[in-house]
Amino acid sequence: MSEYYLSELLRYNYAFRTEILYKHLELKKCLDENEMPRDNINRYLEKSNRYNIAHQRIRRIKERITSTKSKEILFYIDGSVRDQGTENIASIFGIMIYDDDNRLIDKYFSTLEQWITAIKAETMAFFTTLLMIPPGKKCTIYTDCQNIINNYNLLTSNIIVTTTRDILKFSNNNAIWFNIKELLEDQMLDIQLVKVDAHSDDILHNQVDKEIKDRYGLEYNLANTLVKYNAEQYRFPLVWNGHLVEMNIRRFIRLITRVEGLEKFLNLNRNKRYRSLDVEWNIVFLYLNKQEEEEKTFSSSKYIEKQKRMKVQRLIEEIPTIEQLKKSSYDIYRDFRC
Structure with a gap:
């Protein structure tokens, strides 16, 4: 020096x-x-590479909203999923922005990746809208998603203090809601949420829904909005196999445990026939977990264990007949015929 x-x-x-x-x-x-003022666009969005223009598009839309002379800005948001449950699943969310005379200011459409659900598409549309809103502008957001309305009311309540544990109990998209909570706290946004009935007579909301549907099949023309999950309240999010867990953590652990148990069951040589059969496992587990008259939740007894064992034996077609008993206690049952 x-x-x-x-x-x-x-x-x-x-x-x-x-x-x-x-x-x-x-x-x-x-x-x-x-x-x-913080630059929330840089803070919460990944720039990725120069071919991903989502970051730049959102910034330009925010600048356009700032420069408009309209006293109130109207946002119509929506999201949808197509081919859910297949390998061709796709999701698009859209935002259309109008001034107080219902003149179109701009519009934004984007795709989703990982943990794709319709609610996530709606939540991403709401989160992106908050990034576009400049301080001091009165804005009204129209959505048909009741989940967004409920979570927003919870986060902005003057009576209930929302803790980290409360948000982690959200059924889905809790990592995004941590970012939304921080956005709502960092800057005073003058916003109002309005619930719109899905497929109602609201022309402007139906327009954003139509434009989203028109863009399916052309997803390669849309940029993916990449989010940075770095909220102060949730600095160390849970990751599984390199993917951020965006659902209720307890439900996720329960789901993983059940899947691992089913995998062990199918890998047993005696159960190999079930690998090629088209089994409705949801119905199977509903049958196994159905409570009998004397069964109670979170309790266990010899009777309940016996009932569960008998259900599994029926499932794998091993009802304790004489032939089955001979396999385990041949010396006792070898001379039995019925």
Whole structure:
């Protein structure tokens, strides 16, 4: 470290402490970090690469909304999923922005990846809308998703304090809702949510729904909105196999446990025939978990264990007949015929 560098450092340090530099530049207020607005677009969105234009599009839309003279901005948001449950599943969400005279300002459409659901598409549309809203603009957001309305009311309630545990109990998209909560707290947004009945007579909401459907088959023309999950309240999110877990953690662990149990069951040589059969496993587990008259939740007894064992034996077609008993206790049952 040179002597010149040290002398310059001391000189600037003295100038800031005595406010000489503040008075000269007349920027004391601007240099106060607590009063400087955060760049939420850079904070919550990945730039990815120069071919992903979602980041730039959202910034340009925000600038356009800022420059408009309209007193109120109207956002119509929607999201949908196509071919759910297949390898060709696809999801698109859309936002259409109007001024107070219902003149179109701009529109934004994007695709989704990983843990694709219709509710996630709706939630991503709401989250992206919050990134577009500049401070000081009165905005109304129209959505047909009751889940967004309920979660928003919970986060903005003056009576209930929403903790980390509360958000982790959300059935899905809890990582995105941590970002939304931080957005709502960081800047005073003048927003109002309006519930629209799905496929109602609302022309503007039906328009965004139509444009989303028209873009299926052309998803390669749309950019994927990549989110950074770095909210202060959820700095260490749960990751499984390199993918962020976006559902209720307890339900996720229960789901993984059940899948692992089913995998062990199918890998047994005696059960190999079930690998090629088209089994409705949802019905199977509904039958196995159905409570009998004397069964109670979170309790166990020899009777309940016996009932469950008998159900499994019926499932694998091994009812304890004489032939089956001979396999385990041949010395006792070898002379039995019925």
